[in-house]
Every structure is written in structure tokens, then in C-alpha cells.
Amino acid sequence: MNPCFLGIPYAEPPLGALRLQRPVLKASLNTTEFNASNFGLSCLQNDLPPSEISEDCLTINVFRPSGTTSNASLPVMFWTFGGGFYVGSSIQYNGSAIVAQSGTPIIYVNFNYRLGPLGFPQGQEAADHKALNLALSDQIAALTWVQENIGAFGGDKNKVTIFGESAGAMMTAVQLLNPDISKICTSSSLTYGPLHRQVDWDNFVAGVPGCENLSSTDTTFECLRSVNTTAIFDGLVVAQNEFTEQFPWSPTIDGLGGFMHELPSLLFAKGIFAKIPFITGTNLDEGTYSFFTPPTDNYTTELIESIVIANYSPPAVKSVSESQLKKAVGGILELYPDNPALGSPFNTGNDTFGLSPGFKRVSAIIGDLFFHSQRRLWIQTASNAGVKTFGYLFTQPQPENPPYLGVTHTSEVPYVYGGVENATESDSVLSTAMIDYWVSFATSLDPNDGKGAPRPTWEQYTPQNQVLIQLNGDNTTLIPDDYRKEQIDFINSMPLTFHHRRSL
Numbered sequence: 001m002n003p004c005f006l007g008i009p010y011a012e013p014p015l016g017a018l019r020l021q022r023p024v025l026k027a028s029l030n031t032t033e034f035n036a037s038n039f040g041l042s043c044l045q046n047d048l049p050p051s052e053i054s055e056d057c058l059t060i061n062v063f064r065p066s067g068t069t070s071n072a073s074l075p076v077m078f079w080t081f082g083g084g085f086y087v088g089s090s091i092q093y094n095g096s097a098i099v100a101q102s103g104t105p106i107i108y109v110n111f112n113y114r115l116g117p118l119g120f121p122q123g124q125e126a127a128d129h130k131a132l133n134l135a136l137s138d139q140i141a142a143l144t145w146v147q148e149n150i151g152a153f154g155g156d157k158n159k160v161t162i163f164g165e166s167a168g169a170m171m172t173a174v175q176l177l178n179p180d181i182s183k184i185c186t187s188s189s190l191t192y193g194p195l196h197r198q199v200d201w202d203n204f205v206a207g208v209p210g211c212e213n214l215s216s217t218d219t220t221f222e223c224l225r226s227v228n229t230t231a232i233f234d235g236l237v238v239a240q241n242e243f244t245e246q247f248p249w250s251p252t253i254d255g256l257g258g259f260m261h262e263l264p265s266l267l268f269a270k271g272i273f274a275k276i277p278f279i280t281g282t283n284l285d286e287g288t289y290s291f292f293t294p295p296t297d298n299y300t301t302e303l304i305e306s307i308v309i310a311n312y313s314p315p316a317v318k319s320v321s322e323s324q325l326k327k328a329v330g331g332i333l334e335l336y337p338d339n340p341a342l343g344s345p346f347n348t349g350n351d352t353f354g355l356s357p358g359f360k361r362v363s364a365i366i367g368d369l370f371f372h373s374q375r376r377l378w379i380q381t382a383s384n385a386g387v388k389t390f391g392y393l394f395t396q397p398q399p400e401n402p403p404y405l406g407v408t409h410t411s412e413v414p415y416v417y418g419g420v421e422n423a424t425e426s427d428s429v430l431s432t433a434m435i436d437y438w439v440s441f442a443t444s445l446d447p448n449d450g451k452g453a454p455r456p457t458w459e460q461y462t463p464q465n466q467v468l469i470q471l472n473g474d475n476t477t478l479i480p481d482d483y484r485k486e487q488i489d490f491i492n493s494m495p496l497t498f499h500h501r502r503s504l
Contacts, residue, residue, distance in 0.1 A: 006040070010025065010059065011058040011142075020121060058138060059112050069154055072105070078146060079108070084249075120134065147160075176276070177264060182275075273385075279391070283411050285363065292363075292409070297356065304358060305333060308329050338361055390469070393483075396471060427473055
């Protein structure tokens with residue numbers, strides 16, 4: 001059994017006067033004593049029982065191999081969980097299997113960060129108080145804690161790989177927009193401005209007992225810092241029930257000196273991003289995930305058009321007009337015709353699984369807009385700049401899931417963590433290979449260190465060799481990165497219109 005140290009506070013509790021403030025890093029490990037035998041409570045969210053959540057949640061967890069000494073200088077894998085920026089917890093991601101299997105010994109670290117309106121405040125007041133993107137500040141605080149303390153656990157602060165999934169990957173990608181991130185990590189495996197979501201912030205405040213009368217004003221922070229956690233939770237629930245788009249609480253443009261002073265696509269074009277090696281990839285059927293595409297809706301062409309416009313309107317930059325957006329959406333609908341055989345889950349023919357015929361159409365559109373196009377733009381931009389990078393497409397069948405999901409969003413995570421339920425031989429082979437690829441990359445900046453189980457060579461993605469590795473237990477092999485080329489080229493030809501802000 002590999003030893004683990006759980007629930008270590010890395011920042012002061014963000015309560016009272018520290019609520020809606022950037023995190024205050026905890027003092028050195030040597031100055032406090034605490035019980036490190038259990039995960040800390042999860043941050044405030046509506047998806048867990050009250051007994052499992054708290055605002056006092058900024059904790060970090062360390063897993064290391066048995067027998068590790070303080071002078072071992074092991075590489076570190078630092079995980080950021082996903083959950084749409086409003087749910088999730090580090091307790092869901094036990095790194096024991098990664099540490100146990102690693103061909104080269106490594107230390108695994110994960111952490112909690114603030115969620116929803118506490119982690120990603122929106123609106124004018126948050127901008128004025130420089131309180132945007134607080135969860136990104138939590139992530140930096142946790143990485144800073146690693147820099148200052150991981151040596152006590154036998155880790156090497158100069159060999160830190162940050163990785164994550166979904167919202168966690170997006171947060172990691174935003175950090176890579178800052179060239180200085182290389183000072184606290186060596187590699188990575190992988191937006192609207194705040195005023196766009198003023199209504200979401202107003203809905204949150206309107207639901208906080210004692211502060212509701214201040215909704216729609218720019219004087220809410222003082223009141224919000226004065227109420228108790230129960231009141232804050234009430235507001236969170238109200239806000240969640242009034243979402244105006246799929247991801248109202250997420251990284252936002254925060255101006256000069258912030259994490260993202262303009263759209264990532266503009267920063268990419270200027271070459272402003274960290275030039276450190278990374279892995280990035282997507283799953284075959286990202287867009288079928290029920291949160292993105294509820295299977296019970298009747299997806300007419302009109303509804304699909306409204307869904308796209310709702311998530312990409314009003315434009316994030318003034319140079320994009322409403323008419324340009326409508327023209328772009330018209331192009332999308334033309335390139336993704338109402339033909340189930342072309343939709344997602346892919347490779348399933350005309351089968352509509354008893355759902356609306358438009359389900360597969362909108363799933364393909366959402367998957368490519370939110371995920372595949374942005375992964376391709378990011379990896380091509382980085383490789384063109386000479387960054388060492390590797391890409392994947394995860395296609396492992398998921399027979400345990402309803403057939404209409406295919407290989408949906410989050411399907412790959414259990415394979416990275418060695419926790420596939422009812423695993424077949426194919427699942428086990430793939431899980432072993434994925435852990436070895438990831439650990440190899442974290443320890444050598446290359447997934448092909450020759451250690452661990454035999455596995456196909458994963459070639460580097462370059463301008464002359466735009467290839468992905470298909471992660472499939474029965475057929476892990478290299479494939480060209482050219483699927484749906486016409487559609488994705490169209491999307492990526494107008495990144496401002498589709499305000500590319502996510503990365504995987």
C-alpha cells in the first residue's frame with residue numbers, strides 16, 4: 001500500500017473577509033500539525049450532501065511510492081479535476097493505481113479549488129475588485145505549495161507535470177497562456193468577458209438571504225462576505241437553476257495582468273503561450289454527454305440553431321456582429337446535415353437509439369465546437385511554434401453505457417486511474433498502456449520511455465506529421481488528424497466568432 005497524505009490545507013479558509021478574495025497561501029508545513037489520514041471536505045456545490053461540503057475546502061493530497069525518502073527527488077504529476085467549474089472534488093481521483101504501476105517512481109498530487117460563483121465570480125463588480133478567475137488563483141496557489149513543500153515528500157519541484165480533464169484541462173490550458181507558468185511546471189497534459197454573465201451573478205446574489213435586495217447592483221461583495229455559508233449555498237442553488245448558458249461559471253477575460261487578457265485564439269496568433277511540452281486529446285463522442293445534449297429533447301433544426309447561438313451570443317468581441325454569427329451558424333448547419341449516419345455517436349449508421357433524429361446531429365456539432373476543433377487549433381498552433389506535443393483520440397467502446405452515448409465525455413478518465421469497472425481484457429490492456437504513457441511523459445517528456453508494458457510508439461505531432469494515437473484496447477495505432485477536416489477547418493477559420501476559449 002502506497003502511503004498518502006490527505007486533506008493538507010494549502011491556503012487559509014476563504015471565509016468571511018477572505019471570501020471572494022485570492023487565496024492566501026498557508027505557511028510552511030513545519031509550522032502546523034494536522035490529521036492527514038482523510039480527504040478534506042469538497043468545495044461548496046449542489047451535487048453532494050451538506051455533510052461532505054464546506055467553504056473551508058482548499059486542501060491538497062499527496063500520494064507517493066512506499067519507501068520514498070525525502071531526498072528521492074521524484075517527478076510529480078499534479079491533477080486538476082473537472083466538473084463544469086461548478087461540481088467535482090479531489091476525493092473522486094485516487095492516484096494510488098498510477099503511483100503503484102509507474103515504471104519510474106512518481107508522486108501524484110491533486111487538490112480542491114473553489115467552484116461556481118465562489119471560484120469564478122462574474123460581472124462588473126468582480127472585475128472592479130480583481131476577483132475574476134479565483135479558482136485559477138487557487139490552482140496557482142496549490143502549484144506554489146508544491147514548489148515550496150513537495151521536497152519534504154521526496155518530490156522534485158523542478159519536474160512537475162500538470163494534467164487534468166474537462167474543466168481541469170481547460171484551467172490547465174489557460175495557465176499555459178502565461179509563459180511564466182514554466183517556472184512552476186515542466187509539462188502539461190491536457191471566453192467570454194465577465195460582463196456577459198452579469199445576469200448569472202445577479203441571479204446568485206438574488207438567491208442569497210440577506211443580500212437579495214442588492215442584486216443587480218455593484219455593491220454586493222461586502223454583504224456576501226458577511227453572511228454564513230448556508231446563505232451562500234442557497235444563492236448557489238438558485239443560480240444553478242437559472243443558468244443562461246452551459247458554462248456560466250468558467251474562466252473569463254480578466255484584462256492585463258490577469259490570466260487571460262484577451263481571447264486565447266488571439267494570444268495563440270501572437271505566439272503568447274508557454275512553450276512547454278504537452279499531451280492533448282479528445283474522446284470520439286464528446287458531444288453526446290447528457291449535460292451538453294440532453295437525450296430527451298426534440299432536436300429540430302430551429303432548436304439546434306438556438307442552442308449554438310445561445311452559447312456563442314452575444315459575441316465575445318465587438319468586431320463580430322450578430323449577422324456574422326448567424327452566417328457562421330448557417331454554415332455549421334450546412335456542414336453538419338440532418339443525416340444520422342454522419343452524427344455522433346459516430347460509426348453507428350442510421351440508428352437513432354429511439355431518440356430525436358436530430359440528437360446525433362447536435363451531438364456532432366457540440367462535440368466539434370466545444371472540443372475537437374479547439375484541440376486541433378491548439379495542437380497545430382503549438383507544434384507550428386516548435387513545441388513538443390503529442391495528441392490522442394480515445395475510441396475505446398463503452399458497452400456499460402447506454403448506446404446513444406458512444407465514447408462520450410469523461411470516458412477516458414477511469415483508464416488513466418486504473419479504475420475501469422467490469423474491465424474486459426481490452427480495457428485492462430488499454431488502461432495499463434495509458435498509465436504507462438502518461439507516467440513516461442511526466443518523467444521524460446516523452447510517452448515512449450520503454451518502461452512498463454510493451455505498447456505502440458506514440459509519435460510526436462509536428463507540422464509535417466500531424467498524427468494522433470488512437471487509444472483503443474484492440475487497436476492502439478497512429479491515425480492522421482484529419483477527421484471531419486472540412487467542418488473543423490470551417491470552425492477554426494473564425495475563432496473570434498466561436499470565441500475559442502476552451503482547450504482539452
